[in-house]
Amino acid sequence: MEKCCSVEELEDFAHKLKVCGHPLRLQILLLIEREDACVSDLWKCLELPQPVISQHLAVLKDRNIVESETDGNRRIYKIIDPFVQKIIQGFEVDEMDN
Template sequence: MPYEFDYSEFKRKKLEDKDEAYDYYCKCDYEGTLELYTDEELREHSNFLKVLGNPLRLQILKILSHVDMCVCAISEILGQQQTLVSHHLSKLKSARIVEERQNGKYRIYSIKDKRVKQILAVLADGS
C-alpha cells in the first residue's frame, strides 16, 4: 500500500484515457496528494480501535478517565464480576492502553495512552 496517493495524477490519467465510467460517476473535484496510512499504522490503529470497541472496556476507560482505580471498585461500579473486569483490564493492559501500579495489596489501574481521553471527549461531544 502506498504512503501517498496522487489524486491529481489519477484524475488526469482517467480524463486522458477518456474513461467514461469515471467521467460519469466521479464528481469529485479534489486536487492534490492524499497521505495514507502505512500497513504498520493500519494494523496498529485497527487493533487499538478493536480493543476500544468492546462496551465493557469502553465503560472501564470512562471510569479511569476520571480517576485511577482498583479492579474491585471498578467491578462494583459496573455491577460486574471482578474476574470479568480483570479479564478486560488485562486486554487493555496488553494493548498498552492502561497501566497498573501496586498500592499495598491492590493493583491500581490508570490510562496510559493519552489518545483514549481525546477519543472519549469526542464521543461525549458527539463530534
C-alpha cells in the same frame, strides 16, 4: 494528496479501536479516565463479577492501552496509550455537551 499516516500506523489504530470497541472495555476506560480506579471500584460500579472485570483489564493491559501501579493494597489503572486517551477524552466532552 499527502498521506496522514503509514499503513502500519493505520493498522495499529484499527487494532486499538477493535480492542477498545467492546462495550464493557469502553465503560472501563471511561471510568479509569474519570478517576483513579482499581478492580474493586470497577466491579462495584459496573455491578459485574471481579473476574469479568479482571479479564477485560488484562486484554487492555496486554495491548499496552492501560497499566497499573500499586498503591498500598490497591492496583490502580490508568490509560497510557495517547491515541486511546484522546478518544476517551472525546467521550467525556460529548457527555458534558448533552
